[in-house]
Amino acid sequence: MNFAIINGKLVNRSEAKVDIEDRGYQFGDGVYEVIRVYNGKMFTVKEHLERFVKSADSIGITLPYTIDECTALLEELVTKNKLVEGTIYMQITRGTSPRNHVFPARDVVPTLVAYTKEVARPVESFTHGVKTIFIEDIRWLRCDIKSLNLLGNLLAKQKAAEQGCFEAIQHRGDQVTEGSSSNVFIVKKGTVITHESNHLILKGITKEVILQLCAQNNIPVEERTFTLDELVAADEVFLSSTTAEVMPIVEMNGDKVKEGLPGPITRKLQTLFTLEIEKQCGRLK
Incomplete structure (x- = not known):
């Protein structure tokens, strides 16, 4: 599981870092999803991503990618990591800005991350x-x-x-x-x-x-x-x-x-x- 996604880019997991002032780290200001993978294929991915978008919308975060674009990114991640059976974890936060309870300016870009993990069926x-x-x-x-x-x-x-x-x-x-x-x-x-x-x-x-x-x-x-x-x-x-x-x-x-x-x-x-x-x-x- 050597690769992760940071803001639309596939990077080596060791390079997958977020800023200390990311609002997910400081406020929990974001949402997440966990998607199951069987035989190298994502299960109910459309439904998970639709819920992901709905959760983000509910707290005023606009996903910077379409569901189809997210699906393609996740498929690439699964393939690159050669994941057969496991999970994809993905989350989006409101982005990085100086610490303030009030939402940052609209030009602050949300932070999207995703990575995979091998998980056997129980x-x-x-x-x-x-x-x-x-x-x-x-x-x-x-x-x-x-x-x-x-x-x-x-x-x-x-x-x-x-x-x-x-x-x-x-x-x-x-x-x-x-x-x-x-x-x-x-x-x-x-x-x-x-x-x-x-x-x-x-x-x-x-x-x-x-x-x-x-x-x-x-x-x-x-x-x-x-x-x-x-x-x-x-x-x-x-x-x-x-x-x-x-x-x-x-x-x-x-x-x-x-x-x-x-x-x-x-x-x-x-x-x-x-x-x-x-x-x-x-x-x-």
């Missing part, structure tokens, strides 16, 4: 499931923006890690929102239920693929808020993210979900999601 966890904890959601109220300001998410994830868990399921009062880096789903009497996409959660790309797969395969879905009591009483629980795909949750706060095994709807969605990957990126090993 196949063992797909089979056995993962453990989670519950934690109060202390984040700001624009979680729909994929902002660089992730301190609330980090504190939640760290608390989960300290308890030997994969993820922290966040809630505001008794209303479940999402994981620290994932969307959360429950299954009750054959119906998949997940939080509606509003300002309290990130509209996950993997989540949207799952909802499309449910519609195509006659799996009932409800997009609505659900409570901690509903979560605990669910027949199945799973989470989704770019790297976790469709991940079964088998234990929450030390208590098993049903028999402590991935449920039938979760397993079906895992299969359907794998087929969707193969449709876009070719057969997986």
